Amino acid sequence: MMLTKTRTRFIKSLKLKKIRIQEELFVIEGAKNVIELLKSNFLLHSLYATTTFLDNIRVLVKNLNVEIFTATDTQLADAGSFRTNNSVIAMAKIKENKPLSARTDEFALILDDIHDPGNFGTILRICDWYGISKVIASTNCVDLYNPKVIAATMGSFTRVNMYYTNLKEFMEKEEGPFYGTYLDGENIHTIRFKSRGYIVVGNESTGISSEISALTDNRITIPGAGRMESLNAGIATAVVLDNLYRTKGGEN
C-alpha cells in the first residue's frame, strides 16, 4: 500500500501525548531505532518505509502480521518529526505502565522531573550502556513516547524498562538505599556502593526536589576542580553509573 494523506495525518497526531494515550500507539523514526524495535518485544502496529529500506529488511518483516506502507523520503519527512534519517517510520503499541523495583542484586535509576527530551533519551542510553534496565520516573518527567525522547535513546527504549509513578510514595514504601548527587556528599571515587539500590537524578536546573531529597539517604558527590557549580544531568548520571559499574565489577 502507498502511504495515504489520512494516515500521514494520523502519524502526525501521535506527536501529542493526549492522542498517544487515547490510541495506545507511538511513532518510531529512522533506521537505527526501527531495527532495534523489530528485534524487541514491542508490538508493531504498522510500518512506513521507502521500497529500498523494505528490500533491506525483508527478512525482519517477513512473518510480521502488520500493515506495511511504501512512501517516498519526502512523504516520510513530512509525516515525521525530523528532517533527516527518514527512510522509515514505525508505529507500535505503548506498553502498560507496570510497577518496577530493583532486585536485591541490582541498581535502578530514579528520575525526578526531567523535562528535556534530549536529556531524558540520553539518560536511557547511558543506563543501557551500563546494563541498568529499570528506570522509575516522576509523573512530571517528559513522556518516554515523545518522538524526541525516542530519537535520543538511539534504540535503548527497547531494552530499558520505564515506570512512571508518584516518586514520593514510591520511595516511602520501597527499601533503599537511595543515592543522590549533591555538592557536599561522599566522594564517588571512594564510596562503597551497596549491592542494590537506586540512583536519583534531579531536574536539569533545580536538582533533586526537596520532597525527594528528604527521602534520599546517601548524598554523593562527583569530585572536580571546583571551578564550576554543576554538570548537566546526563553527564552526572554517566559519571555516577561508571563508578557504580566499576565497584560492582560489571555484575549489574
Added chain:
Amino acid sequence: MMLTKTRTRFIKSLKLKKIRIQEELFVIEGAKNVIELLKSNFLLHSLYATTTFLDNIRVLVKNLNVEIFTATDTQLADAGSFRTNNSVIAMAKIKENKPLSARTDEFALILDDIHDPGNFGTILRICDWYGISKVIASTNCVDLYNPKVIAATMGSFTRVNMYYTNLKEFMEKEEGPFYGTYLDGENIHTIRFKSRGYIVVGNESTGISSEISALTDNRITIPGAGRMESLNAGIATAVVLDNLYRTKGGEN
C-alpha cells in the same frame, strides 16, 4: 545610551563567523555567562542590558571603560540568539589563536571534528569541571565563538583555553601519549594513565578520523554491558576525564 537599531544589526551580524573574524568580536548572552566574562581576562567591548541588570552589577562594571547601552527585554531578545535569559548581552574581543601544549604534568584535550555547538560547549564545561584548561581543536570543529557554543559552556569558555590547528601536524610534532576511545582498547577502569598527555575526542557519528587514529598511540575503552554501540561524545569525554582525575588524584 539606549540600544539603537544600527547597533542591534551589528550584534546580529556577529552570529556569522566571517563577520566575527573581520570585527574580532563575539557576543555573550545571559546573566550567568556575562558575569563570568566580567570576572575573566577577556577584553569587554560593550554591554547591552536592562536597567535592573545594570543596577545589580554596578560594582562589576564601575571602572570599566566600555560603552554601556540600556535596553528592554524585548530588544535584547530581538538582538540575541535565544528566546530566554536575555537580561544582558555583552560584546568582547576574540582572543588570539595562540599555540597550546600540555605541560609535563598535565593533560590536555584534543577535539577532532566536533560539529554540534551543544556538544562542543558541553565538552568545555566538562573540561572545566575536571580542571583541564587546554583544548586543541581541529580547524573543522565548530567555532568557539558561535553563540550556541558560548551558551552551552555556561561560563567555562572564560577558563578553558582553546587552540585551533591542523591536528595531524600538531600530533606529529607533539610528544604524546595520545589516548583515544575505541570499542577494543584497554579498560579505563584498570589502565594506568601517564602523568601527562592528551585525550582525543572524535566526531559525534564517525568517531576519530583514520588520519588522527593513526597518531593515537593508546586505545582506551569505557566498559559497559555491551548492548549499545556507543556513547555520545560529551558523555564519553566525561567518563574518561573522571577516570583520569581519579588516577591522578585530582592533581591535574
